[in-house]
Amino acid sequence: xxxxxxxxYSAKSIVEKLNxxxxxxxxxxxxxxxxxxxxxxxGRDGGYKFMKSPDNIYLAEIIDSVDGIDKYMGCVxxxxxxxxxxxxxxxxxxxxxxxxxxxxxxxxxxxNLIKDTINKF
Amino acid sequence: xxxxxxxxYSAKSIVEKLNxxxxxxxxxxxxxxxxxxxxxxxGRDGGYKFMKSPDNIYLAEIIDSVDGIDKYMGCVxxxxxxxxxxxxxxxxxxxxxxxxxxxxxxxxxxxNLIKDTINKF
DNA sequence: AACAAATGCTACAACGAAGTAGCATATAGA
DNA sequence: TCTATATGCTACTTCGTTGTAGCATTTGTT
Numbered sequence: 001x002x003x004x005x006x007x008x009y010s011a012k013s014i015v016e017k018l019n020x021x022x023x024x025x026x027x028x029x030x031x032x033x034x035x036x037x038x039x040x041x042x043g044r045d046g047g048y049k050f051m052k053s054p055d056n057i058y059l060a061e062i063i064d065s066v067d068g069i070d071k072y073m074g075c076v077x078x079x080x081x082x083x084x085x086x087x088x089x090x091x092x093x094x095x096x097x098x099x100x101x102x103x104x105x106x107x108x109x110x111x112n113l114i115k116d117t118i119n120k121f
Numbered sequence: 122x123x124x125x126x127x128x129x130y131s132a133k134s135i136v137e138k139l140n141x142x143x144x145x146x147x148x149x150x151x152x153x154x155x156x157x158x159x160x161x162x163x164g165r166d167g168g169y170k171f172m173k174s175p176d177n178i179y180l181a182e183i184i185d186s187v188d189g190i191d192k193y194m195g196c197v198x199x200x201x202x203x204x205x206x207x208x209x210x211x212x213x214x215x216x217x218x219x220x221x222x223x224x225x226x227x228x229x230x231x232x233n234l235i236k237d238t239i240n241k242f
Numbered sequence: 243a244a245c246a247a248a249t250g251c252t253a254c255a256a257c258g259a260a261g262t263a264g265c266a267t268a269t270a271g272a
Numbered sequence: 273t274c275t276a277t278a279t280g281c282t283a284c285t286t287c288g289t290t291g292t293a294g295c296a297t298t299t300g301t302t
Binding site for chain 3: 142143144145148162163164165166167
């Protein structure tokens with residue numbers, strides 16, 4: 001979809017391509033459109049397209065807006081009271097890993113993903 | 122527990138220390154003992170202790186045996202048919218990340234974790 | 243205006259993981 | 273041998289996420 005980002009894609013075409021449930025996918029798309037990543041056009045010949053260029057959409061933004069980034073930023077071992085001063089055994093190494101991942105996600109745009117490889121999806 | 126690995130720790134003491142549900146924790150410990158990471162001793166004055174030295178217990182082993190490593194090794198985007206030849210847009214970068222993480226987990230023993238930092242847990 | 247083809251909304255179902263309850267079993271010690 | 277104090281087992285409950293169903297709404301075409 002990002003390969004031709006000004007084109008309108010119907011839910012039906014996306015569902016067929018990705019082989020995922022129709023209604024569920026539409027719910028996700030509606031959510032994305034509420035979060036201003038895509039525009040949804042209702043009515044006959046409607047569909048979804050990007051709101052801005054894929055160069056300017058970063059993975060971290062999407063994750064944060066859909067799932068909430070906090071979900072992935074907590075303690076690996078699930079301790080609530082895990083802080084730098086009083087931390088779990090994996091705290092340091094895991095925090096480092098998270099940071100690195102987050103940096104990558106913040107810098108990687110959808111456009112980057114496209115040009116990287118020959119993709120099926 | 123790994124700091125004094127030949128000592129026997131009761132479920133009760135572990136539960137109080139970690140502040141997690143008793144029964145649930147016992148179920149996990151039973152599982153770990155079936156997978157030969159720890160030995161459980163039943164009856165009065167019973168408890169759990171390590172089966173071998175923490176130097177020889179690696180994080181990857183534990184994860185694999187408890188959760189099954191496959192659970193974490195699939196496609197990030199959840200496509201079943203995601204292979205090197207026909208892959209999703211994040212395939213390459215994510216595979217690299219997984220490899221690195223797995224290497225670290227394979228090399229990190231419980232003993233390593235202990236000496237790293239001042240830990241609460 | 244009526245119809246068809248699209249998305250939007252909301253309540254419900256199915257499923258897996260996390261957590262609970264109750265009883266069974268094991269064992270040290272008086 | 274009896275009792276108190278442990279863990280083991282298994283069925284049930286709770287909760288969040290994924291997925292479904294049905295109807296409402298929007299809009300292009302005739």
